[in-house]
Amino acid sequence: MNPGVPTENRVGRSVGIIGAGRLGLVVARHALASGYQVRITASAAPGRPLERLGPRVTVTSPSSVAEGVEVVILAVPFHRFRELPLGCLAGHIVVDAMNHWPSVDETIIGFDSTTPTSVLVGRALPSDVLLVKALNHLSYHQLRDRARPPAAPDRIALAVSGDDPGAVARIEDLVTDLGFDPVAAGSLDSSDRQQPGSLLFGSILDASTMRHLLDIGAPPAGVGAGLPMSRRERRAGTPTACCESPLAAGNPNVRFRPVP
The missing domain is CATH 3.40.50.720 (NAD(P)-binding Rossmann-like Domain)
Incomplete structure (x- = not known):
């Protein structure tokens, strides 16, 4: 592709x-x-x-x-x-x-x-x-x-x-x-907001959610953040989202990293 x-x-x-x-x-x-x-x-x-x-x-x-x-x-x-x-x-x-x-x-x-x-x-x-x-x-x-x-x-x-x-x-x-x-x-x-330990690090986000997170310091409530993991990501066990969203709700292939 x-x-x-x-x-x-x-x-x-x-x-x-x-x-x-x-x-x-x-x-x-x-x-x-x-x-x-x-x-x-x-x-x-x-x-x-x-x-x-x-x-x-x-x-x-x-x-x-x-x-x-x-x-x-x-x-x-x-x-x-x-x-x-x-x-x-x-x-x-x-x-x-x-x-x-x-x-x-x-x-x-x-x-x-x-x-x-x-x-x-x-x-x-x-x-x-x-x-x-x-x-x-x-x-x-x-x-x-x-x-x-x-x-x-x-x-x-x-x-x-x-x-x-x-x-x-x-x-x-x-x-x-x-x-x-x-x-x-x-x-x-x-740029430490992109470093290990930040909300962005390891998180699969769409552009709108990332902008909100950067502006507010937290993901928007109920707005697209988590995106489904690929098969390789599921095998690797990598955390890929920082908050739950309608796009990911109920999807067992999405994992979430807790937001402080």
Whole structure:
């Protein structure tokens, strides 16, 4: 299925992805399906299915992944991003798709848990990078399984946070092309609303419900939030909604995360 249908002026766009793990490969496949050229970094493991993605994929190194692209996505473990050649990202729009997991990242020197992680990422990047937070608050298999064409009744939303309106608009276009409805979620200072432990994190929401949750801090009473889980999501046991709604009421394939 072609997740997104790019408009004529988007055909031929390109994106760089640092990280060829599960998230990076999912984003690469959706981008390719929407007509993008993809540059993606290779791991040392020769068996990675990068070459099988097709002729519009260039497998490259972190130091050259940004060549010829406008947008670069950071899809590496959070504790590893400082090891990257961050200088090569100068002048680009960078998407922070990373999350901080204390069980893995607790040894980071100088980590400030009171500051949104994207703010910390921004401080480490070149000053002319336009940073946007996106693609981080759903699991890779939710992103893999939930991409839909525009206007599909079960198309879901992805939050996009950033300080530069032009960069946010560009990533909203990308999110649309990947098969999701983008929702502007504010500045990087408020991007902790997309981090693990937030109401958004892991929740399958339509765009209207996500906007209400971001505006009010709670989901709307009785308005569409929960969407049915896919078979893979049911097997994985991933929480996929934060509140019950008419769309999900009585559906055993929807699970709900309690709202404080």
